[in-house]
Amino acid sequence: MEIRILGPVDIWRDGRSTAIVGLKQRTLLAVMVMHANRVVSHDRLLTALWGAKAPATGRRLLHNHLWSLRRLLAEGDAVESTPTGYLLRLRPGASDLDVFVTETARARSALSEGDTAQAAERFRTALSLWRGPALGGTHPELQSTEGAALEELRLAALIGRIEADLALGRHPELIGELRLLVGEHPLNEELRGQLMRALHRAGRTAEALEEFRAGRLHFRDELGLDPGEELTRVHQAILSGEAAATGNSGGNGENAPGTAIAAPVPAAPGSPVPRQLPADVTRFTGRVEKLRRLDMLLSEEEGTATVVISAIAGTAGVGKTALATHWGHRVAARFPDGQLYVNLHGYSRGRATTGAQALDRLLRGLGVVDDEIPHDVDERAGLYRSLLAHRRMLIVLDNAATPEQVRPLLPGSSPSRVVITSRDALRGLSVTHDVRGIVLDVLPADEATALLNKLLGRNGTDDETDPVPELARLCGYLPLALRLAAAQLAGEPASRIGDFIAKLRQENRLTVLELREDPGTGVRSALELSYRSLPEPARRTLRLLSVHPGPDIDLQAVAALTAMSAEDASAAVESLLNAHLLQRDGDGRLSMHDLVRVYAGERNEADDSAADRDGALTRMLDWYQYAVLKAMEHLSSDDSASMTITPVDDGIPDLPGVDEAMAWLERERHVLIAVIVHAAERDRHIHAWQTAALLSWFFYAKNHFDDLFMTGEVGLSSARRIGHRHGEAEILSDLGYAKMFTGRYAEHLSHQQQALDIWRAVKDRRGEAKGLRHVSYALQLAGRPIEAIEVGERCLALSRELGDRTGEFTALDNLAISYHVAGRYEEALEALSKCHGYWREEGREYDEAYCLIQMGAVHTKLGDLTTALDCFEKALPLGRSQGNLRIEVDVFNGIAVVLRHQGSHAEALDHHEKALALARTLRSRPLEGELLSSLGETCLASGDSRAALEHYQEAAVYADEADDAYQRGFAYAGLGSALHALGRPDDAAKHWRTAFDILSPMDLPEAGVIAERMRAAGLT
Structure with a gap:
């Protein structure tokens, strides 16, 4: 901890x-x-x-x-x-403040002993602990006093770190940072003196002297004083050329491009620093001028620098990612807060990474957990910019397609740096941001030859008969093609190079000169040779993998796609891995470079028949759909009666239980989304809507609402395209519940009403019963309990008429909730008692748990607190056995309310805290608002009216966001009570009247309670 x-x-x-x-x-x-x-x-x-x-x-x-x-x-x-x-x-070490104080003390000790490298490292470790202004979320007075004192400690540590870096000779890269700091602290003479020394030691003496002159004018204007003794001494040293200002500091000095600048700074204890850059490219060769250019941009840029690495004519495989990655590893020490990396897939065959997806990954890299990542893209971007405001990080955005894809991912005011790779120059980005472009061409002939020699393990010669320069030329000097050619020749005798060159000349008429007009030619030539050397099963596997739309694939899916046994599929995959046509990550998942995928698609079009392609697509869609169905059998009681799903005989993942099913679905989540989209694009609309419908419960349970909305809309469109009315109704209902959980109650009701209309239109009476149940619940949430009861009673009657026992008790369960809300407690309890017996008989633990929670809430309203507590305590293990956090949230809140009525306020607050902590992992603001109102009532009962007011205010905001009239009424009623307790009767009356106006038309008992409070306070 x-x-x-x-x-x-x-x-x-x-x-x-x-x-x-x-x-x-x-x-x-x-x-x-x-x-x-x-x-x-x-x-x-x-x-x-x-x-x-x-x-x-x-x-x-x-x-x-x-x-x-x-x-x-x-x-x-x-x-x-x-x-x-x-x-x-x-x-x-139990607090970050203690670690910070310890590390800065050790750093100063190391600095005084002349160990500047250790000092710089310890200062960086200490500073990496800061995640923003100190004491965030505390009382403003504390932040302005104690927080300001802590900020002074941080600034002192920062000055110490810069002093150590100056001693190590890191003058050029400090200039930009120091200019920013001097701008923020213009009266700090230490920082200004450090900037003057850095400028002078970087050979920019005139600017150093100008900095002193500007500082002197500022001091005179602001304070009526001249600079102090220390700053004056630095000025004099520069004028006289003393060693203190100009001599070698004994550090490592400047680094030539291609050499390591410094070792990465270790992460602070307990505060993991992201190191997300891909592994450095083996035997990286050349690009000396580009590396120097990147170094200069890093050193000279004073604000946020965005470096665009692009290639002329959109050349792919030119080494953009390799250059960015290699440079990022070289300068890792200059980014003490770490590196983030996102592949934007701008030129992949599938859909490019969206802004929401990229921000999700970046925020996770910054340590933000699931429940803290906002749903809204703009809110994600705002949180991302806030987290980067005081961090110095390297962010690599790889394979960008357009400026629009990149803009949400750029920091605001931050010392971080961004490197973007793209086949496009992204010139539009220069209109809105300070962009420094670097155009990356194919390798010069000498560097390409040197790279090939390294890859082949040869020593280059100047002999005119050396075949390697010609091989480099025929490969188009393109790094990817060079590496693929070398892979073909690995372990072969030198004489094979000549044969290889002969094949290039004889079998491919494209030349290096033609590469300028057709950038893919060089790669295609090299890939062609790799492909022809493969055994036919591997070639066929490569071709059919082009059908797969996901970012990666596992071996079982490869076997299904190719209709091969697991053993044969594994052998084919190994051949492709050895030829560098596939990559395998640490989890065993397989992926292809974009260009290899394009080539595989070309070969698939040329070598396979339309029937072969169609068969592969069918096998893939059938496999994923059936695998999802088997996984969902562990997770949801919903059936697939309206679906036509083709069983798959073997090769389905072994998922013996809930944990394994959830893990597999999470692992395959991005692939499954791509499969749904691809199915719709290929007019496989039955697969699209059915897979989307099957996955909806998983997305809902795991709070992946972005995914649910996207796949739901695709599935809905597919169902409508083929006129599948049942599918349309199923997905409308699923989308409705997703909108409910994200607080969009009006849309929830609209979707459920549309689904009901469809079931009625197709004369599906079971579907109609389901639709009535969903509409009833939506009406109750919309603050219309009387209508909810009316619709719920119709649902109950229809379910009984159909002889649908499960449907009957589900309808009765939902009806009981509406009775409860309307204040008809005895009727609610009678209905719930019947439901509880049925759910327990059927072994439906999820439904039994929720029934017990409702029973506990009703018993609380009736004053039977012992029975209420017993109900909640019985529900808790049932919810945990299902892995359902929402059940735990409702249980803890229910127990808190019982404890409040018993006068055990401290214990009640403890349970409220547990409920809120779990609720935040569910990322449902309406649920949080409901819990905050309940917490406010407990604070009010305990005498902490100010805390109650804060909680009710927050709850009112959440209710307003969701347009939740029911919860808005409760929040405003609570605000009135808190304000009245604080001696503000006029404000209290205003909020009580608002609450009464909201709740009275709903015919709820709480409206009468509010009216009574106002009469008792003499405010009517």
Whole structure:
């Protein structure tokens, strides 16, 4: 466990952030950490939480907060009570502040002893702990005082790190950073002096002297003073040429392109630094001038630099990614916060990586966990820019297609750097961003020859009979073609090179000169030779792999696609791997370079019949659809009665249980999405809608709503294209529930009504019953409980008429929820009791758990708290056995409400915290809003009216976002109660009236409660 306050305050445990609920909890934790292992007085803590206006019950409330904090830390003796205050015992390194102080002390010690390399490394480790302004999410007063003091410590460490870098001779690359820092801290003489020294040592003495002159003018204008003694001494040293300003610092000095600049800085303890660059290219050769250009751009750029690496005429295989990767490894030490890498697949056959997908991967690389990644693309981009604002990272965006694809992925104001590779010059990007273009051509003849010699393990000669220069020429000097040719010749005697060249001349009439007009020619020639050397099963496998639309594939899918046995498919794949026509990652998944895929497609068109291609496509779609069906059998009780799915005899993944099924679906998620899209594009609409419908529950359960919306729309379009009305209704209903969970209740109701209309139109009475059930639930969520009951009762009658027992009890279960909301508690309890018996008989643990939760909620309303608690406690293990976090959320919140009614407020708050922490992993803002209202009510009951007000305000925002009238009414009612408790009767009346106006038309009992509160307060 690590407590982190150098940025947003949180607790890092088991590789993920633990949510800390409420401003006061975060403030309290921050104060205790800043004074760890020392007693903090009661008065100091009360002031931190409430300022000068601590409530009369402050000591008791403080004790409650600390009790919750002790539970959060999961260490019973971490927080200790003393007669004068409280003490937080932390072991060394348990907080990022402690690590920061320790590392900076060691760095200064190393600097004083002359070990500048170690000093620079330790300073970087310390600074990498900062994730933004210190004490984020705490009381503003604490941030402005203690936070400012911590920021001074950070600046002092930064100055120390720069001092060490200057001593190591890293002058040019420091100039841009120092200019930014001087701009932010114009009165800081240490930073200005460092900038002057860096400029002078980089041979830019005139600029160094101008920097002194500008500083002197600024000091006089702002302070009426001249620069201090130290800055004046630096100025004089530069004028006189003293060693302090101009001599060799004893560091490593400048590095020539192609040599390592420095070893990467290790990650700070407990704070993993992403190192996502692909492995450096083996035997990288040449590109000296381009490497020098990149080095210059890094050193000279003062703002955010975006470097575009492109190739003329859209040449593929020219080595753009190799250059970016190699350079990134060379300069890794200049990016202490790490490197991020995303392949945008701009020129892949399948769909390019979208902005949402790229931001998802980048945010994960920055340590953001699932539940913290926003759904909205703009919100993702904003979070991404915020996280990069104070980090110095290298971001490589590989294979970009258009400026529009790249723009959302660029940092805002940040010391980070971005390298983009593209077949296009991306000139449009220069209109909106400061872009420095580097045009990458094929290798010069001498560098291409040198690369081939390295790859072949030969020493180059100047002998005119040496065949390697001619081989390089025939390969078009294209790095990919050179490497493929070398792969063909690996282990062969030198005499084979001549034979190889003869084949190039005889079997392919394209020449290097023609390469300028047709950039793919050189690659095609080399690939042709690789292809012809393969055994026929491997050739056929390569051709048929071009049918596969996903980014990668596993061996079982290869066997299905090719109709080969697993053993034969494995042998063919090994041949392709040996010929460098396939790549295999650490998980055994196989992928092809873009150009190899294009070539494979050409061979498929030329060598295979339309029937062969059609057969491969059918086998692939059947295999994935059936594999999904078998996986979903472990996860969902929904049947596939309206689907026509072809069984696959063998080769389906072995998925014995829920965990294995979920893992396989997650592993194949991006492939399955591509398969659905590809099926629709190839007019295989039955496969498209059925696979989309089968996957909807998985996407829903795992909160992959972007994927659900995209595949759902594709599936819906396919169902409509072929007039499959059942499919259309199924997917409309699935999309409706996704919209419900993301807070779009009106769209949810619209989708369910459309689905119901279709089932009625096709005279599917079971479908109609299902549609009535879904519409009833949607009406209830839309704040229309009376209509929900009416529709639900029709659904129940139809299910009974059809003799559908499961449908009957599902309808009754849903109807009970509407009875509950409408205040018809006895009817709700009677219905739920019947449902509970049925679900338990049928072994339907998921449905039984939700039934128990509803029973617990109704018993709570009726005041039978013992029975309510028993219901919730029985539901919890059932939910956990299903791996369903939503059940756990509802259980913890239900128990919290029971504890509130029992007066056990501290325990209630603990359960609220558990519920909220789990809810945030589900990324449902409407659910969070509902829980915040419940938490506000408990805070109000405990006497913490200010905390209640904060929670109700947040809940109101969430309800407004979702257009959830029901929850909006509860939030405004709570706001009225909190404001009344705080002595603001006029404001309270305004919010109560708003709540009454919202809830009264729904004919809910809560409207009467609000009216009674207003009468009691004399506000009617």
